[in-house]
Amino acid sequence: IYSLLIVPLRVQDRIIGTLGLSRDAPGSPYTADQERFLQQIADRAALFIENARLFEEVKQQSTHLRALTRRLAEVQEIERSALARELHDQVGQNLTGLDLNLTIIQGQLASVPEPGRTFIKPRLDDSLALVEEMGERIRNLMGELIPPVLDDYGLIAALQWYRRKIASRMGFTITIRAKELATRLAAPTEQALFRITQEALTNVARHAQASAVTLTVETEGSTVCLIIADNGLGFVSTGIGQKTTRERWGLMMMAERAKSVGGQCHIESTPGQGTRVVVEVPYSETA
Template structure:
């Protein structure tokens, strides 16, 4: 009767663990599998029955010795040494030879006397999850490479447009101005005043147009960025921004030595431009400080304002649809800055709280 009760208890115990979807094994200190559920038997690299007792490393890896090394650390040893549950990632081979990646979670099994009797090991198949993570990683890398290419193409197109404006429109405007001035000096004394007035007005319009063209060229590709570097370009842009918006801009820092690569300078300058644009559109600020810091091989650009601030988590989680609205453009700007930073191997962080200003780092 005692044997029947023991067998019934064992069968009941086996039926319970057989109902668990994850593979479960009870492993003794001698590495022998004392108990395993249906999922573990199906997942095993051995064709075994319920009564057959094999070593855990035979079942999982068809090895003749216990797992060792850093590639396949032995959970039994780790749990025995620490007395705490451990989680490791292993490569397993199913009975049909199929390779799978699994997460092994091992917990200590203590006896009534407090002695260590082995481990309870659960195995979760994470192959598909890891494949999805790898696909996502590769996709992210492709997107980052595409972002870099787009940024470089944008800068090249800006340079081309600025050059075309200078070589074609700028030179034509200069020639037109020379011609008009020659005509003015050669007008006879008896020329009617309305004609002289129209000529003077044309020269004035020509001057204004040339000035606008120079501004457009500078915004497309500031010559000061190429000639003098990032900090000088930030000083120039800060002055232009302050004149347009009546928001005071202070630029702090020195030019990095040695000078940054051109694509890094471009990215940082465009990030600062976008940050200042967001300040003008959303911050209701009166003061902006742009700081360039370099220490321990790390360059840090900080754009800080004293405006109304916002909740970054809400804005950054927002979907693209609402951000396309006129009052939701901040989200696109933050995304653009992040992509520009990542394209040159950097990071972009936003710190802000309602009514406490914003820092773009």
């Protein structure tokens, strides 16, 4: 080698490599202008290499985050099932036993002399009412954890049931625009759409200050489209990064639930004009 010119590949204050030229034949040495020109090429190459590295790193992190989000959705379903079984097998049975014991005591109340009977009766009645109220709350909670209507009658019936169930406590009206599907969707698809609806309505209740929500289910060829639209505050769609961790997780969970059944979910929102959650999934029929 008669001449050798090496310049650094620089990214800010770091050197990530070198770029070199060499001459195998006699000739004049490299000039300062040639060195500056090679350095310019090296700087551009270094920027390209660094951008490619960062892109791949972000891509890997995004893939990992999506996998975590999907796994979280799976774990949620497992925990919902486990909690529903625990409520039914343990808490429900204990309440049934308590109700039975109180009823037996109530039947023996006539043999209690006064003034004890007058003192005990209203408290016993209150206790029975509390047991009944607690039983109803547990049944409602079990229904939200594992909605039997979804398994038995399908998505549209489950959405109607859920609307009736939450209407009194959500603070906004819910209108459903949907026709019964010609055939049932596959169970994972129904479950994904139902959970997305739950998450979206929870977000509306917490953040949107809406007075009305419309749930639309429609089919277009081989695609089922679910739209949850509210008339609330709305937000800048590009500002999702400024949302709280819980809000971001909620949006990611909805997206991953859609992806898990081969679909997609995106958010459309404008400040002062409400928000639309649009979910599109393949029309995969139940087996």
